[in-house]
Amino acid sequence: xQLLEQSPQFLSIQEGENLTVYCNSSSVFSSLQWYRQExxxxxxxxxxxxxxxxxxxxxxxxxxxxxxxxxxxxHITAAQPGDTGLYLCAGANDYKLSFxxxxxxxxxx
Amino acid sequence: xxxxxxxxxxxxxxxxxxxxxxCAQDMNHEYMSWYRQDPGMGLxxxxxxxxxxxxxxxxxxxxxxxxxxxxxxxxxxxLSAAPSQTSVYFCASSWGQGIEQYFGPGTRLTVT
Numbered sequence: 016x017q018l019l020e021q022s023p024q025f026l027s028i029q030e031g032e033n034l035t036v037y038c039n040s041s042s043v044f045s046s047l048q049w050y051r052q053e054x055x056x057x058x059x060x061x062x063x064x065x066x067x068x069x070x071x072x073x074x075x076x077x078x079x080x081x082x083x084x085x086x087x088x089x090h091i092t093a094a095q096p097g098d099t100g101l102y103l104c105a106g107a108n109d110y111k112l113s114f115x116x117x118x119x120x121x122x123x124x
Numbered sequence: 125x126x127x128x129x130x131x132x133x134x135x136x137x138x139x140x141x142x143x144x145x146x147c148a149q150d151m152n153h154e155y156m157s158w159y160r161q162d163p164g165m166g167l168x169x170x171x172x173x174x175x176x177x178x179x180x181x182x183x184x185x186x187x188x189x190x191x192x193x194x195x196x197x198x199x200x201x202x203l204s205a206a207p208s209q210t211s212v213y214f215c216a217s218s219w220g221q222g223i224e225q226y227f228g229p230g231t232r233l234t235v236t
Binding site: 019021024048055056057058059060063105112113114115116117 | 224
């Protein structure tokens with residue numbers, strides 16, 4: 016059983032469209048991280064959110080941490096082909112990170 | 125800075141064979157961990173270490189051993205390979221809990 020549930024599992028959109036990826040859990044986390052992974056490579060950190068209700072923006076990417084620190088979302092505005100990849104959320108407690116199964120995003124030119 | 129390095133990149137084993145996946149980091153990170161990544165299951169923690177001489181089990185430790193004799197190195201040993209261990213293995217390091225993890229490029233292991 017996955018501690019963190021990500022939805023949708025797959026997302027294919029046209030360049031210029033918006034998209035949202037969700038990360039939900041019944042557990043409370045001290046922080047939540049979002050990573051992007053490209054084929055044949057390891058995940059790379061995009062952002063860490065720590066405070067309940069926190070919103071962080073990274074250019075066209077907006078990350079939100081739920082008030083209860085159990086869920087998070089990633090919104091991409093005007094997606095570009097370079098946004099294509101596997102997006103992973105990870106909740107941190109103690110010295111362990113628990114990862115969601117990931118959302119595969121494909122942005123078509 | 126090489127970051128986190130892993131060797132080999134690819135490996136094929138027969139059932140019952142043993143091998144060691146190598147991981148090294150040059151960032152002086154105290155925390156290191158091993159994950160396996162399987163389709164539809166995300167990354168699952170195998171073992172982790174919070175410093176030299178200290179290791180602990182993660183979510184899926186069975187069939188794997190680790191040791192941490194230096195800050196830089198954190199090898200993962202497969203004792204007797206099984207087809208269920210076919211996966212992509214990632215090593216990661218960080219300054220500590222809840223902080224950005226730096227991942228290596230991965231080792232793709234196939235057990236036949």
